[in-house]
Amino acid sequence: MVFFLEQLLNGLNYGLLLFLIAAGLSLVFGVMHLINLAHGSLFMVGAFVTVAVAGSTGSFWLGAAAGIVSTFLIGLVIERLIVSSLYARSHLDQVLATFGLILFFNEFLRWLSGGTPLFAPTPDGFGGAIEIVDGFFYSRYRLAVTIAALTVAAGLWFMLARTKAGMLVRASASDPAMVRHIGFDVRLVGAMVFAVGAALAGLAGVMSGPLVSVEVGMGEQVLIIAFVIVVVGGMGSIKGTFWASLAIGLVDTLGRAYTPVLMGGLFEPRTVASIAPSLSAVLIYVLMAAVLIARPQGLFAR
Amino acid sequence: MTSPSDERTMPASTLRPGLPSLGGDRAMLLLLALFALAPLVLEAYLVGELTRVMIYGMAACAVGFAIRHGGLVSFGHAAFFGMGAYCVLMARNAGYQDALLVWPLALLAVALLALVIGLLSLRTGGVAFIMITLGFAQMVYFVISGSQSLGAADGLPLFGRDMLAGISLDATEAFHYLVLVALGLVLLVMTRLSRSPAGLALRGIAHDERRMKALGYAPKRLQLTSFVFSAVVAGFAGVLAANFYQFVGPAYLHWLVSGELLVMVALGGIASLSGGLFGALILVLFEAVFSEYTTYWRIFLGPAVILSVLYLHKGVHPALERLLGGRDD
Numbered sequence: 001m002v003f004f005l006e007q008l009l010n011g012l013n014y015g016l017l018l019f020l021i022a023a024g025l026s027l028v029f030g031v032m033h034l035i036n037l038a039h040g041s042l043f044m045v046g047a048f049v050t051v052a053v054a055g056s057t058g059s060f061w062l063g064a065a066a067g068i069v070s071t072f073l074i075g076l077v078i079e080r081l082i083v084s085s086l087y088a089r090s091h092l093d094q095v096l097a098t099f100g101l102i103l104f105f106n107e108f109l110r111w112l113s114g115g116t117p118l119f120a121p122t123p124d125g126f127g128g129a130i131e132i133v134d135g136f137f138y139s140r141y142r143l144a145v146t147i148a149a150l151t152v153a154a155g156l157w158f159m160l161a162r163t164k165a166g167m168l169v170r171a172s173a174s175d176p177a178m179v180r181h182i183g184f185d186v187r188l189v190g191a192m193v194f195a196v197g198a199a200l201a202g203l204a205g206v207m208s209g210p211l212v213s214v215e216v217g218m219g220e221q222v223l224i225i226a227f228v229i230v231v232v233g234g235m236g237s238i239k240g241t242f243w244a245s246l247a248i249g250l251v252d253t254l255g256r257a258y259t260p261v262l263m264g265g266l267f268e269p270r271t272v273a274s275i276a277p278s279l280s281a282v283l284i285y286v287l288m289a290a291v292l293i294a295r296p297q298g299l300f301a302r
Numbered sequence: 303m304t305s306p307s308d309e310r311t312m313p314a315s316t317l318r319p320g321l322p323s324l325g326g327d328r329a330m331l332l333l334l335a336l337f338a339l340a341p342l343v344l345e346a347y348l349v350g351e352l353t354r355v356m357i358y359g360m361a362a363c364a365v366g367f368a369i370r371h372g373g374l375v376s377f378g379h380a381a382f383f384g385m386g387a388y389c390v391l392m393a394r395n396a397g398y399q400d401a402l403l404v405w406p407l408a409l410l411a412v413a414l415l416a417l418v419i420g421l422l423s424l425r426t427g428g429v430a431f432i433m434i435t436l437g438f439a440q441m442v443y444f445v446i447s448g449s450q451s452l453g454a455a456d457g458l459p460l461f462g463r464d465m466l467a468g469i470s471l472d473a474t475e476a477f478h479y480l481v482l483v484a485l486g487l488v489l490l491v492m493t494r495l496s497r498s499p500a501g502l503a504l505r506g507i508a509h510d511e512r513r514m515k516a517l518g519y520a521p522k523r524l525q526l527t528s529f530v531f532s533a534v535v536a537g538f539a540g541v542l543a544a545n546f547y548q549f550v551g552p553a554y555l556h557w558l559v560s561g562e563l564l565v566m567v568a569l570g571g572i573a574s575l576s577g578g579l580f581g582a583l584i585l586v587l588f589e590a591v592f593s594e595y596t597t598y599w600r601i602f603l604g605p606a607v608i609l610s611v612l613y614l615h616k617g618v619h620p621a622l623e624r625l626l627g628g629r630d631d
């Protein structure tokens with residue numbers, strides 16, 4: 001039971017981090033109809049900047065702030081310099097140019113870091129475990145990340161659904177020409193959406209730093225999973241992205257935890273040890289296939 | 303690809319009325335002649351580099367074919383390329399080394415994989431297709447790189463190439479010419495297919511799926527055919543690559559391969575049947591030049607790809623073709 005609770009919280013934690021990444025992808029697609037492969041790179045940059053700044057200043061919080069601000073600014077620069085000329089282009093051109101960005105970011109960070117994985121320290125006061133209910137201990141840092149990500153997700157929802165800025169974003173998604181005609185700068189909306197999306201991916205990178213090894217290529221792993229989420233949830237639907245993120249996070253985490261257990265009853269331990277990891281890695285793609293068969297437009301598509 | 307706003311999936315320039323023919327593509331004939339003469343004048347290492355160009359060029363032409371014929375931008379062709387390579391390894395593990403037996407079976411396996419992935423991916427259109435093919439390719443990567451008998455994350459060496467009807471292909475020149483013949487055959491088949499009624503219908507689908515549907519065509523079925531054909535050609539390139547390197551590992555299946563194949567198509571010229579071949583040549587030359595200076599040569603490749611997408615999106619092949627006085631197709 002304790003094991004299950006722990007895995008459940010881990011799944012929730014992972015799903016919420018995935019949501020921060022997938023949300024930016026989904027928003028950028030919804031508003032600008034752009035497919036951005038370099039979105040995962042911003043996740044990676046966020047993690048690297050945090051490790052570097054936290055390492056040299058000794059403060060995780062300075063590192064975190066640097067990670068978020070730098071990804072926001074990089075997002076803004078990329079949007080103005082490159083991405084904004086891709087909105088009117090074919091999806092193929094968008095894929096190619098943003099793939100070029102991935103190559104650049106990956107190789108640049110490989111050059112800077114020397115290619116060895118880095119580890120971010122857990123911030124002071126968040127180490128160790130906390131007793132949630134009697135006899136059930138859970139990592140204090142993971143819990144904090146879960147709460148923080150949930151807060152950001154709620155804030156994002158509030159901004160999109162209840163504020164004037166959010167209304168402008170939604171209007172730009174459904175009718176950019178009309179938004180322009182009533183006197184708003186659609187290009188500015190696009191730039192801000194892109195930069196905020198980049199900062200959200202950067203934030204996910206900042207928070208993932210102490211949880212995973214910070215290395216080149218970490219961006220594409222989450223990018224591909226974020227694509228699966230967008231397909232499962234429905235293109236351009238932020239609500240769909242949220243629920244699909246949680247579903248993918250839970251399926252992946254619980255799958256990894258329970259596949260060896262379930263297989264243990266049927267096969268020899270050696271067979272289980274060799275097959276279980278790849279079998280559980282496949283589960284989320286099986287989920288994607290099932291969704292494509294049952295509801296090809298995605299679970300929450302309008 | 304069902305709403306008008308999605309028409310930008312295909313650039314209109316892709317759909318010139320002219321039909322490709324092997325004889326009409328002077329730039330390609332020149333390049334093939336260069337490949338044929340290479341072993342007579344170049345040292346073995348450089349011949350090997352050109353063999354590599356032909357192999358990756360074949361895979362890139364396959365990716366380009368699916369884009370032109372059906373509007374299918376696949377970011378998952380590494381799965382088919384890698385599947386072809388791993389079939390060679392699986393056959394070797396089982397003790398088979400005869401190309402005439404192993405290679406057709408490998409292509410059959412790739413076709414089956416492509417049929418399943420294609421059926422699922424084609425349930426939606428447009429951008430989702432790019433994401434879904436990438437997702438399923440990643441799944442194939444995890445399954446195969448997790449298998450201990452296939453060398454897991456490290457891969458396995460092959461110890462010698464397959465035998466073609468009793469003839470050894472281990473010599474650099476012999477293998478180079480075999481790949482050249484294979485490439486020639488693939489290009490010939492592609493030319494015939496693109497001029498066939500189905501090929502023409504697929505070109506129409508790439509441009510405007512709804513209109514073709516209204517004309518009575520079944521877009522999904524035709525697109526699936528095009529996708530499977532393209533995958534089989536990429537798988538064939540994978541079979542050849544496994545034999546070329548005499549090594550099979552997860553790098554074949556890596557998503558970077560899918561991306562680089564698309565880059566080759568774009569650099570060479572997406573409108574041309576042989577564009578991928580020129581793209582492969584450019585990429586290999588680019589690597590050769592810049593890896594002289596740094597092992598991190600992709601730092602330069604990234605910006606080069608971005609600039610070429612933004613400023614010369616027609617690719618190299620049409621310009622070459624004009625230079626040689628041929629038709630700009």
